[in-house]
Amino acid sequence: MPDLTKTAVDSTAPETTAAVAAAGVAGPAIEKPRSLWGDAWQDLRRNPYFVVSSVLILLLLLITAFPGLFTSADPGVGDLKNHFLQKPQLGHAFSPEWLGYDGQGRSVYARLIYGARASVIVGIVVTLLVTVLGGIVGMIAGYFGGIVDSILSRLTDIFFGVPFLLGAMVVMNSFAERKVWVVVLALAFLGWTQIARVMRGSVITIKQADYVQAAKALGAGTTRILFKHILPNALAPVIVVATISLGGYISAEATLSYLGLGLSAPTISWGIDISDGANQIRVAQHILIYPSIMLSITVLAFIMLGDAVRNALDPKLR
Numbered sequence: 001m002p003d004l005t006k007t008a009v010d011s012t013a014p015e016t017t018a019a020v021a022a023a024g025v026a027g028p029a030i031e032k033p034r035s036l037w038g039d040a041w042q043d044l045r046r047n048p049y050f051v052v053s054s055v056l057i058l059l060l061l062l063i064t065a066f067p068g069l070f071t072s073a074d075p076g077v078g079d080l081k082n083h084f085l086q087k088p089q090l091g092h093a094f095s096p097e098w099l100g101y102d103g104q105g106r107s108v109y110a111r112l113i114y115g116a117r118a119s120v121i122v123g124i125v126v127t128l129l130v131t132v133l134g135g136i137v138g139m140i141a142g143y144f145g146g147i148v149d150s151i152l153s154r155l156t157d158i159f160f161g162v163p164f165l166l167g168a169m170v171v172m173n174s175f176a177e178r179k180v181w182v183v184v185l186a187l188a189f190l191g192w193t194q195i196a197r198v199m200r201g202s203v204i205t206i207k208q209a210d211y212v213q214a215a216k217a218l219g220a221g222t223t224r225i226l227f228k229h230i231l232p233n234a235l236a237p238v239i240v241v242a243t244i245s246l247g248g249y250i251s252a253e254a255t256l257s258y259l260g261l262g263l264s265a266p267t268i269s270w271g272i273d274i275s276d277g278a279n280q281i282r283v284a285q286h287i288l289i290y291p292s293i294m295l296s297i298t299v300l301a302f303i304m305l306g307d308a309v310r311n312a313l314d315p316k317l318r
Helices: 004-022 036-045 048-065 108-144 146-160 164-173 180-191 193-206 210-217 222-258 270-278 286-313
Strands: none
Touching (some): 036 286, 048 108, 048 286, 108 146, 108 180, 108 222, 108 270, 108 286, 164 222, 180 222, 193 222, 210 222
């Protein structure tokens, strides 16, 4: 005997569905699965370290691109009537005398604003260069293996064995005129090894995945496999290392400039100002303190950003 109740329910199902649709009542939403980058973005938006560091970095980039919006003083022009022994006028915010003057009568505040440009340019360009160079070396070594891996790995070990700052000093000392591009090339020449190691390890793991083996079986070429299947999945750890290293390159530039082997006048740099302030530290501490604070905040912002990105991209840290 047929089940009349079931038949009645089935017969009314289309009418019920139509009525619900006519009433404008939406059914249960089907959430699309998010990718690794989608999950990472959701985690980053809720991370206070990412928010704070991003605001600081955006402000720093704005200062770098448009320093004239923050001060009208010329950082390279000194007036000896503005003696460095005069105390900073902390009540006159954003004025040339706000943070005092240096030994040549130049505004410390103006030099802080314009000094950000050299540091940020060096940090960003060096990071891009070492990421590209180290990424290519590591990807080739990890994918092909064998004799190619052995040669590139030994080459990486040779560069990795050179102390970073000491090697940069030797390279910089070979140039008579040390401009921004010279510092960039010196730091990039020695800084690509860590990225290469990270990329190599990531590629070795990913090339054994099923989707890579399937692409090979379907006849995909080496270039397509490397840039379509392996590179997008191997970038996460490289991005983390590059973001954290960016702050280190800014610090390295300031260190070289402080030692007199980095940027030289008339280029404006926090490292140069810190070096000048060290000579006056007993009588005018503000010349040294404010560039040091600005440098520390900048490096800390990039390190915080790198830590936040690492926590978001590593599933084991969630």
